[in-house]
Amino acid sequence: MNNQVLIKDEHMFLSEGIQEFGYLLITDTEFNLIAGSENCDEWLCEDFSDCLGLNLWNILTDYFPKYVASINKAVHQVLNDINERVLMEVFIKEDSYYLNIYLLNDLIYLEFEKKFEDSNVFFPKFEIVDKLLSKNKGNIWQAACSYITKISGFDRIRVFQFVEGGNGLIIAESIDNNELEGILGCYYPDMDIFKLAKNIHQVNVHRYAAQIDGPTIRIISNPKYEPNLSQTNIRMVSPIHAAYMLKDGVNSNLSVALQIDGKLWGFIFCQSQEAKKINLLKREALVYFIQMAVNRYAEEQKNYEKEFHDDIRNFELQLKEKLVLKNNLAESLRVLEKELCYYAKADSMVIFINGRMYAYNIVIGEQKILEIIALLKSECKEQYYADHEFIMKYGEQLEINAERFVGLAGLHVEMDESCTILWFRKEKEFQRKWVEKPVRRIGMNLSNEIFTHEEHPYLDIWIQKTVGTSEPWGEDEIYFIKRLRELILQSANNFSQEIDKLNKEVGDLNRALDNYANTVSHDLKNPLSAINLSTQMLLQRPDMKEELRNRMLKNTKDAVEVIGELLRSVHEFSKVKSYEYKMEPVYVDEFLSQIVEFSQIRYQAEHAEVTYGTILPVYGEKSIVYQLFQNLTGNAVKYSAKGNYPKIHFDSKIKHEFVEYTIADNGIGIAKEELSMIFDSFKRLSNAGNFEGTGLGLSIVKRIVDRLGMQIKIESELGKGTTIHLLFPNTK
Structure with missing residues (x-):
């Protein structure tokens, strides 16, 4: 948390007060009281307005003599470290309160929050949480929702993820109240309410409202100062947020920002139909558990990326091998055409090299491919292209209907061999459910989209139907296409170097063979002479003594073994080089x-x-x-x-x-x-x-x-x- 971050553009939407279960005192760095909640007069003996300007330590000495020393120590701790927050427990009128002390804009905040009796006995156990997250690999968010429902007692938990164009998608949900609506898989348009939520949560990662329709305790302040409540845990929800949540049937809410790699990825919303009081420590534990889920999810995504890139590298090695063995780009690509379609997640493809076309899983004429290539060169300055609405945009011009394909991606490589690869995707009809009117999308008036309004007691439901498009080309597919282009260029540039290297190796091998011929001819002389001599003696002297015969036979056998050993060694020598x-x-x-x-x-x-x-x-x-x-x-x-x-x-x-x-x-x-x-x-x-x-x-x-x-x-x-x-x- 950065105590120096302030909400300015949206400050008008901030609540002017706090929730009824707490108190707030604000002083300057000279410890003079400059603001506070008007309900502080419940334990002060006078109207709070009359206390402005008084010294903090005098007030604490009068009303909290037992805690003056520890509060003094905590205040100086936050003065020494502006990012520090100190939490302690105090009693006010026999009731236990959490006291949160922090510094913001050179003002010292003392935030008192009443400690409630927890109606739900469950508390997060992090060793259980770790096992839970490990067990639910690939299903982190649904597991997190179910566990939060159990330990918090909230009626409904939702995971909201930001998707394309600033829109939102509910990707996980747990509901423990039949009266609350489930909208798993539904979308939210990019609305001002979420822009405001982004701004607020950049300052404070979590926000809590025990009773949204409850009273707001006004802040009374010295006119010279403008206290900022953006980091106050007990701040009342802003009116615009209150109206929105009450409309959704929610009267209590804990929202936690989900950040991955320093960017706001989404939110978790913990909601109840009735007022829900949860102690500060339990909320902090929930936030910690949610951060564990965020970390585990981010780790899963990185592992997926690593596996994907490893997979791509394996394919690259296959293609390099084919290029070296075949010395033919077209043949090398054709051998791997299934893999090329798989990594691009395409239904079919065409390879066009030096005026020759090779089609995979599609029937299309060469002239039509030339027209597509010419169109891409005129419309796109990049060397790669991807459009899931290609036929909708250019089908009439090219006289191609949606029967064969609708989405197209491609790359062009200009070198000694001019190479273009095109991938095609078939039409896929999309239906999307919005829980608020997607005004901006409807305003685009796209010919291939139809919006219908669905009756609902309190939600503004819209159904979007989209035709004439394919599945959009994702980041992984674009990455693969770019890498393939780099690999083709690299292989072309390196091929001549590879030929030189191979020629050198061939020369080295030829010299080794010359060496081998000389050495073998020398080493074979003795065993061959022994074989020759023994054989001649056996042929010329058939009546030789058995002892001599056996010696001649043994000499022959030993010589054969020497030759065999030489040949086996040469074989092993060559095997070690190539295996x-x-x-x-x-x-x-x-x-x-x-x-x-x-x-x-x-x-x-x-x-x-x-x-x-x-x-x-x-x-x-x-x-x-x-x-x-x-x-x-x-x-x-x-x-x-x-x-x-x-x-x-x-x-x-x-x-x-x-x-x-x-x-x-x-x-x-x-x-x-x-x-x-x-x-x-x-x-x-x-x-x-x-x-x-x-x-x-x-x-x-x-x-x-x-x-x-x-x-x-x-x-x-x-x-x-x-x-x-x-x-x-x-x-x-």
Whole structure:
């Protein structure tokens, strides 16, 4: 609440007094009484007019000696902070009162409000409120109405939302009195009464009238001053508001402004047919509960927006993929024509690119589309267009009736390929119920609207029937159309860059293939020579001894396995480069011991001592995390297997925002000068000549590390062993 905000333009509509269940004293900053309610003479011993100019502390000392010190402290508190309000409880003639003290325009207000006996025992419990709002996701306002009815005892609760053109819509309602009218789903026109309500609630978020037709207690003031009651809780409702509510069958009202992102979104009206007294603290609790509902509703709307934008981004990715794969804008759009209609909430569409037309779910001639495009270019300077009354405005000119469509939206993109996309919506008949005469709308005299007056005992009911239009294009659809245009332009601009990038990648791959050809031809010489020699001996010496025959066969088998391993490594190398991964928690302890066992058998290292520390789960894609550990474990076992006492140790821990894994062995190690090239494709280290391998293992590891967005560090000393550090991003 801003104590410096005043109502000026509408000040004439403010009440000149307060409600009968309270008192009001107003002083200047020198503590001289300059105004107050005339009923204060009920506890003063003289006419209130004679008290003007007296010192506040003298009056309080005479009539409230028990509270002078605490009131003095509260007054100085609000003087030090103009936005402060201090609430305390005092007694006047044996009755308990709330005393509200605040500062406004350099005047000090002391507002006394009588404490009533609560006829409704229910009081808001905020832990219950929180559960209630969570349970009623998507139905916040109806749940709020029902709960307010229960705890307040008001007969009728309404949620009023401002919609297009300043009009209002009743979006939720709870009624506990059959004599009061229900108008859920009905509209209010933009009337002066709501403009006034907006102005008043900008100053004070809630207003309360216990008895609208009750007496107004007049304010008596020094002529030099003009007290402002805009922030006085017990101020009487203005005459214009009183007449309006009494006409609606309401004699008690609590209205609360609903603000979202700093803007007035609507109101909650709590109303009763008879006078309804609710204590200040309970009203404050109701206001707090309503603010919780506002916050939850705003959160739901933001979540909806986020989901919507995420959905649009997913579509954008689909379209980008199609544009890259097909290198054809028309074909890419046609493949996604259903999605294009879905996000624009259209019934049909036409894509027109470089003189070629592609229609989806509509029968329309190319010449007619060209006429529509020409019309849009002449009528609209923007590159996008949306009108739910397009045929009503231009149908006769274009010789198109409402049978095929009535609403149209479109975008135009001028580039190497001239592209226009049009979306169409069919006719939808609308009927709207107004609870006051929509004078401004009726005055427009639109040919497609008919208004009829409906008889009602006290409400001014009007029924509006609208034909010849479609559902209006909403903000979401317009956003999608704009984003689609940006995406098409971006894709066109980036396409040449993508081609250059792809050409570079092709060049890199060709160089890698040349490398591969040289390396494979070299690595295949030994196993092929062994196969060739063994085969020749078997053919030339059919009578050779069984021991020698078995040795030749084993040589052949071993050579085939070397070739097979080389080919499998090359296959894995290519797979890691192209595969799309699904990221999820991976529990390493489920497969690590199996990898170790297979590696020990393969490299005849059953005697190796393998130990485990903590084995934590990591975040990645299970198949390539398995492949990562398989390559690194295989290296650790292989290059330590020929030692006298081979040892391998696995451990993991949380380190900052990572899960760090270490794989340590006491194998042959890596020379310091070779550490910088260990991830090169087909690179074999100088001391690895006596060990089988293709030189692709650590290259595959590096590609996996890059794809998973992790880090790898290798520490090694020649002849003493190697320690691998893997840093996985920790998602907790």
